[in-house]
Amino acid sequence: MSAPLAAPAPPVAEEPGRSQLPLREALSFFVFQSLKLRMGRMAVVLLGIIFAIAFLAVLLGTEIVFAGIHRLSAKAGNTVEASSGFQRWWIAVALLIATVGVTNAVLMSVTERIKEIGTLKCLGARSLHIMQIFLFETLLLGGIGGLGGGLLGVLGVVAMFAMPLKSDFGLVFSWLDALWLVGLSTAASLGISLVAAVAPLIYAARIEPAEAMRYEV
Amino acid sequence: MSEATLPAAGGAATALPTAPPPSVVVEGARKFYYMGGEVVRAVDGIDLTIEKGEYVSIMGPSGSGKTTLFNIVGGLTKPTEGTVYIDRTDISKLDASELAWLRCRKIGYVFQTFNLVPIMSALQNVMLPLIFGGIERSEREDRAHDMLKLVGLGDRVNHKPTELSGGQQQRVAIARAFVNNPAIVLADEPTGNLDLKTGLHIIDMMIEMNRARGVTMLCNTHDQKIIKASNRIVWVCDGKVERIEHPGKTLEEAAKT
Numbered sequence: 001m002s003a004p005l006a007a008p009a010p011p012v013a014e015e016p017g018r019s020q021l022p023l024r025e026a027l028s029f030f031v032f033q034s035l036k037l038r039m040g041r042m043a044v045v046l047l048g049i050i051f052a053i054a055f056l057a058v059l060l061g062t063e064i065v066f067a068g069i070h071r072l073s074a075k076a077g078n079t080v081e082a083s084s085g086f087q088r089w090w091i092a093v094a095l096l097i098a099t100v101g102v103t104n105a106v107l108m109s110v111t112e113r114i115k116e117i118g119t120l121k122c123l124g125a126r127s128l129h130i131m132q133i134f135l136f137e138t139l140l141l142g143g144i145g146g147l148g149g150g151l152l153g154v155l156g157v158v159a160m161f162a163m164p165l166k167s168d169f170g171l172v173f174s175w176l177d178a179l180w181l182v183g184l185s186t187a188a189s190l191g192i193s194l195v196a197a198v199a200p201l202i203y204a205a206r207i208e209p210a211e212a213m214r215y216e217v
Numbered sequence: 218m219s220e221a222t223l224p225a226a227g228g229a230a231t232a233l234p235t236a237p238p239p240s241v242v243v244e245g246a247r248k249f250y251y252m253g254g255e256v257v258r259a260v261d262g263i264d265l266t267i268e269k270g271e272y273v274s275i276m277g278p279s280g281s282g283k284t285t286l287f288n289i290v291g292g293l294t295k296p297t298e299g300t301v302y303i304d305r306t307d308i309s310k311l312d313a314s315e316l317a318w319l320r321c322r323k324i325g326y327v328f329q330t331f332n333l334v335p336i337m338s339a340l341q342n343v344m345l346p347l348i349f350g351g352i353e354r355s356e357r358e359d360r361a362h363d364m365l366k367l368v369g370l371g372d373r374v375n376h377k378p379t380e381l382s383g384g385q386q387q388r389v390a391i392a393r394a395f396v397n398n399p400a401i402v403l404a405d406e407p408t409g410n411l412d413l414k415t416g417l418h419i420i421d422m423m424i425e426m427n428r429a430r431g432v433t434m435l436c437n438t439h440d441q442k443i444i445k446a447s448n449r450i451v452w453v454c455d456g457k458v459e460r461i462e463h464p465g466k467t468l469e470e471a472a473k474t
Binding site for chain 2: 017018019020021022025029033034036037115116118119120121122123124125126127129208209210213
């Protein structure tokens with residue numbers, strides 16, 4: 001076999017290797033564009049996270065403030081009843097609801113993109129890359145939600161206690177406490193996002209390209 | 218990637234001594250599905266050798282096992298029995314990540330439904346295989362641009378799929394399939410969703426790509442024009458090869474002229 005067909009054949013990569021998806025491309029090609037496209041729904045999920053985390057932050061902040069009051073009154077020789085552990089139940093419920101909300105959002109994002117996932121796998125994406133894309137999406141959502149919720153929670157604590165406690169407020173709730181609260185909220189939010197993403201991520205990784213191609217949305 | 222050499226008795230025996238090894242060798246491929254306790258023999262013992270640079274069409278009634286055969290050759294489905302060699306690599310011996318690499322660098326896919334990623338521009342879609350293939354950032358955009366120019370979409374690189382017509386979307390898909398210089402391109406009913414005129418355009422483009430780049434083509438189609446242009450037609454029925462036709466010139470004949 002000589003002339004026209006064999007001659008211009010381009011070299012085919014023979015070297016063994018692994019397909020890859022660098023972080024920059026994962027974010028710019030997939031995560032940001034996808035969040036932009038699904039902005040409406042993501043905003044609703046984000047609001048859910050923000051409120052759940054703000055609730056957590058307010059309750060934790062209240063405990064800090066009560067502990068402070070307790071400390072001040074003990075110094076002054078008075079006794080004030082400590083807050084009850086009952087509130088922690090409410091925190092758990094709020095976080096659970098937020099987790100379910102995030103799981104649902106990611107699962108929807110995966111199912112409406114089954115064909116896209118199949119295509120990407122045909123083009124060389126590994127299951128790991130698909131999981132990466134959805135994990136980053138969820139963590140971005142969780143991070144923003146946690147930060148927003150933490151800040152909202154701090155505002156809530158200030159609104160609740162700054163007026164009645166007047167100048168004492170600075171003694172029971174410092175800037176450091178506020179910062180700690182925002183940090184804790186963000187960490188909690190990232191934590192629940194991670195938990196929420198596990199099931200959808202496994203589902204996305206298991207999608208077989210051949211089946212995904214036949215899938216009709 | 219684990220390489221397995223062809224057995225001596227493989228289908229390569231028909232090739233000329235100087236010819237490159239065949240692109241695809243399918244040996245005794247069977248694929249069974251289990252549905253409600255019943256065995257569906259989607260592919261029931263197919264042997265097929267496709268030479269490098271050959272243009273092969275698969276024909277057959279729907280439900281004949283065309284798509285399953287196609288998926289087996291494309292490394293999308295593992296056969297229940299039998300072996301498939303792509304460029305001398307036994308793909309049944311590959312793990313998931315090696316298979317992904319094979320799909321990325323050796324195989325290009327063109328689908329009936331185009332399957333572009335909807336949130337990405339034409340250029341980004343064509344860049345995807347280059348990203349997965351680990352091509353340098355600086356090189357990617359140029360190559361994707363060149364490819365889109367080649368399919369006549371040089372002025373539409375930033376359009377999203379929804380802003381393109383069906384024919385234009387399929388041209389982007391062709392650019393995407395060929396951009397990594399694959400050894401073989403699989404086209405599953407590439408003109409099935411297009412009108413006649415646009416379909417002809419797409420066919421011409423694929424034939425041109427096959428001739429100019431020496432890329433092996435396996436095309437699953439009903440289109441008469443593709444059939445006339447192919448080196449061989451493989452008729453599949455009930456999961457078996459019914460007959461093989463040579464409508465045009467065979468590769469050897471074409472090489473002599």
